[in-house]
Amino acid sequence: MIIVGNAVLSDDIKEKQFVCDLDKCKGACCVEGDLGAPLEESELALVNDSLKAVKPYLSAEGLAAIEKNGAYLLDEEGDYSTTTIGGKECAFAVYDQSGMLQCAIEQAHNDGKTDFKKPISCHLYPIRITKYDHYDALNYDRWDICAAACTLGEKLKVAVYKFLKEPLIRKYGKDWYQQLEDQISEKS
Known part of the structure; x- marks a missing residue:
């Protein structure tokens, strides 16, 4: 310890x-699991504030899920996580041409559209x-x-x-x- x-x-x-090997896993951590990406309460406003800049990067399914359910959810244990598409991939996950998942928030950040890089839970995984x-x-x-x-x-x-x-x-x-x-x- x-x-x-x-x-x-x-x-x-x-x-x-x-060392992440995205060529092999294709970003499976954005799909697997019971919920979306865990969010800290301090990140809720960051997600909301960056949403306008991130929307052009979202898939049609991700955008629909966010418009229907909001950008994040509060689970029965009192924890926040990003909305998912049909209980699978994070609504902010976007498949590129090679079938690899990318984060729409991170793409917007890398393009200088938002200061929020991505949820710290994703960055720390x-x-x-x-x-x-x-x-x-x-x-x-x-x-x-x-x-x-x-x-x-x-x-x-x-x-x-x-x-x-x-x-x-x-x-x-x-x-x-x-x-x-x-x-x-x-x-x-």
Whole structure:
């Protein structure tokens, strides 16, 4: 276990290797699962504020789902997630010409149309955060659809926390990430 500030990280985050291999999985994490992308309450306004800029990037099905149900839903456990298309892919997921899923929010961001990159839960995947009263628990989420990412990570020798440097800094800041690296190198 690694503790940095108010975050408790599982050892898997430093010990396991991972590099997304989109050529193999085609963005399956945008389709698989029970709900859309988990959203933090602080992201709800960001999703709403970016919606006008994102709409031109959406598929017809995604746009219809959002117009019918809103951009996000509140589940029975009190958590927010993005709307899905027929209980499958995230409404913000868009298939490109090769059949790979891309994020419409991220595409709009990359084109300079919105400051919101994408939900932090997507950016941080395969780390999942569970929030408790006084700390966040960060765990590596093992999923068979990411087998190719594990293989590629092992081949390239890239630890989960290194692969996710940018989103970890986005979530917790540069100083926090530096403390994480320092603690890991001290334990090595």
